Amino acid sequence: MNNNILLESGTGEVELLEFVVNENHYVINVIKVKEVLNIDNITKLPQTHPAVAGLILFREEILTLIDLKYVLDNEKQDLKKHPKTIICEFNKIKVAFNIDDIVGVHRIKWTEIMKPDEISANSLVIGNIFLNNQILLLLDFEKIVTDISPNTGISEDKLIQVDFKDRSNINILLADDSALIRKLLKDTLTAAGFTNLTIVDDGKQAFDYLKNLEDKKGSNFTEDIQMLITDIEMPQMDGHTLTRKIKEDPILRKLPVIIFSSLITNNLRHKGEAVGADAQLSKPEVGNLVNLIDKFADSLNK
Incomplete structure (x- = not known):
């Protein structure tokens, strides 16, 4: 094929x-x-x-x-x-x-x-x-x-095994079309100490949300959202298109974008790199997702 x-x-x-x-x-x-x-x-x-x-x-x-x-x-x-x-x-x-x-x-x-x-x-x-x-x-x-x-995939057992600490200072926008993944990620991130989560079910909703923040606050939109985690496969707007549109926007481009998808493989990683994703993880790597968020959060706070 x-x-x-x-x-x-x-x-x-x-x-x-x-x-x-x-x-x-x-x-x-x-x-x-x-x-x-x-x-x-x-x-x-x-x-x-x-x-x-x-x-x-x-x-x-x-x-x-x-x-x-x-x-x-x-x-x-x-x-x-x-x-x-x-x-x-x-x-x-x-x-x-x-x-x-x-x-x-x-x-x-x-x-x-x-x-x-x-x-x-x-x-x-x-x-x-x-x-x-x-x-x-x-x-x-x-x-x-x-x-x-x-x-073989994302299960509740994998998602709940995270270390808790106060992460309430990080506001995350999460886009995924799977109700199961949205719930499990919400539960996991909440268990890890994230309390400010905005969750949508496709890329268009995520981009519209960010553009609305940009219209209201300009470059200060990061007061409301400091990070985006997005799937790739989503109706209306996929994660690659969402990432490209964010990285082409002169204001939104500073938002860290993590692509979290089952499609992240060595052969396909170049697609996320081409649209400017800051990081990419395959969906089984849930523990690494929390660690990656912490890494970006630390760099934002410097």
């Missing part, structure tokens, strides 16, 4: 791979996809989660294969009839997902991805896209994996 299709960072666009499971159409960010292949050999595992179809060998690596049909519709997939598999990498792990078929790749704007409304919101769907007279569902693959194996 060519992960260099979208070469620039912060363009406000995303490449999405459309695929089918049980006649429904879904999408995944191309940046997470390493390869698409047909599997021909699966090793079954005893006493494992029912969504785990088994183990496969991929380029001398042993990967867990997840049955997306079971995850989405609670039905077991016939792997002999549907051998097509997406190999993905995020949260510093590689994992395989079995699907029915691949449709193609689409380049769209993040503003074209709509948030699920309160009625239709599904914990595994983080965005809806209307394309070619069809609704495509953007899935939360990190949550799928974490639900199956909590140790």
Whole structure:
């Protein structure tokens, strides 16, 4: 899979791979996809989660294969009839997902991805896209994996193990579209002693909030917000675009921006660097996030 299709960072666009499971159409960010292949050999595992179809060998690596049909519709997939598999990498792990078929790749704007409304919101769907007279569902693959194996992603156990001290002098703006991540980060940062947290669920809300502060206070906006922590994948405005817009603003550019995302890998770190991020962490590195905030806070106070 060519992960260099979208070469620039912060363009406000995303490449999405459309695929089918049980006649429904879904999408995944191309940046997470390493390869698409047909599997021909699966090793079954005893006493494992029912969504785990088994183990496969991929380029001398042993990967867990997840049955997306079971995850989405609670039905077991016939792997002999549907051998097509997406190999993905995020949260510093590689994992395989079995699907029915691949449709193609689409380049769209993040503003074209709509948030699920309160009625239709599904914990595994983080965005809806209307394309070619069809609704495509953007899935939360990190949550799928974490639900199956909590140790591989962000879990409450990882988030609460932080040292408390008075950090009430640091006001943080946090942008993440996942309700689970927002809650767990809020709980963690509160447990660490941060009491002034402003939390939004997409990059546009974060940027509008900062521009409003800038309009009211000018360069003194840092009296209200001293740091931004942002995800990358978010409807309306992604974290790379948000970071670029902040760093291109003559006043807002002094705000430290930490990108905290499952997409931070050695191969993709350059994208955050290109838009001027001050630091980047993968989402499992929760303890390091608090340490990094402290480091920036100390430099701000000098």
